[in-house]
Amino acid sequence: MTQYNKSSFFPKFLVIVLVILLVALIGTLIGAPERAAKSFGPADRSLNPILRAHYAITLLRAKDELLTSAQESNYPRKFSIEPDESVEALCRRLEDEAYTSSGALFCTYLVYSGLDRKIQSGTFTLKPELSSIEIAQTITNPEARDIAFYIYPGWRLEEIAVSIDLCGFEFSGKEFLAYAYAPPEDVWTQLQLPAQASLEGYLYPDEYSLEPHIDLESTVEVFLSNFRAHMQSPELLAGIAAQNLSFHEALTLASIIERETRADEEKAIIASVFYNRIAEGMRLQTDPTVQYAIGFDEKEQTWWKTQLTEADLQVDSPYNTYLYAGLPPGPIANPSLTSLEAVAYPAQTPYFYFRAKCDGSGTHAFSVTYEEHLNNACP
Secondary structure, three states, rough: OOOOOOHHHHHHHHHHHHHHHHHHHHHHHHHHHHHHHHHHHHOOOOOOHHHHHHHHHHHHHOHHHHHHOOOOOOOOOEEEEEEHHHHHHHHHHHOOOOOOOOHHHHHHHHHOOOHHHHOEEEEEEEEEOHHHHHHHHHHOOHOOOOOEEOOOOOOOOHHHHHHHHHOOOOOHHHHHHHHOOOHHHHHHHOOOOOOOOOOOOOOOOOOOOEEEOOHHHHHHHHHHHHHHHHHHOOHHHHHHOOOOOHHHHHHHHHHHHHOOOOOHHHHHHHHHHHHHHHHHHOOOOOOHHHHHHHOEEEEOOEEEEEEEEEHOOOOOOOOOOOOOOOOOOOOOOOOOOHHHHHHHHHOEEEEEOOOOOOOOOOEEEEOOHHHHHHHHHOO
């Protein structure tokens, strides 16, 4: 009988095991990219087969982690990407700010998909239900980038409308004006607007980052929410009440001050001039109210005509403070916080007049008498 040779069995067994492992490895290397493509999309063509398989295996092991949201917030959050930010820094920040559970894994997906070369700078609104994969697809889609929108201090509604048309909103400036000049009842009630009042003055000047597909009503609500947060603090409301003005009247005066000067340091002084004139029964006689009444000037191509004529000063409008005493019916622009603060906390001065200085500084010379006012005129 032939004796069983144990020494010859083990090498053969080892070879068989190695062959099986090799076949399994080859199968994994070949099959992993196919399975990964079903879950994560095709791999970037620039990757060699080994890297493609490596990234595919890594992603498949963390499939559930990548395809479910890791965010703890219940509200959409703004995430900004700088133009010079590296992919590695971006991934770390996404993990640090709890948008993804693993920055390294997020980076792996970016490289696997080729999205690491398509990241967009700008601000994105990331909703809490977004998975890591969906976040990656969002920040690489230029159409998903937020709209950067500005309302500058002193702009009137029509100027905001022009900017809306230039920024690619899904509604037009004309639609915005129709809404702003006749706000719905709930907005009107919330702001406690006087009868026939528009939203002029109530849209807070600021830099806004707005979702690309935001609708008109939501856009205006963002502006109004910002207004309430900044312009209706208890301290400010108390200061306005101390001046015996309604909030609408205070906002109206603030809008005039906003158009009169850009120098914050003299706003309280200008406020004192207007208060002094009102106390003496004098008309305000302020040019911005006439500019508002005139509207768009075709010659100068502006809503704020600079060269007012005697005929302009006689235009019959309740906003013309050369003809009508007291404040105009409502704001003439959207003022900044510093202008409303000047109304609430005016300086105490003897001044009744002011005019632009002749040095080009944009500031003003103040005077008590009309004779002093005339003497302050430029040569």
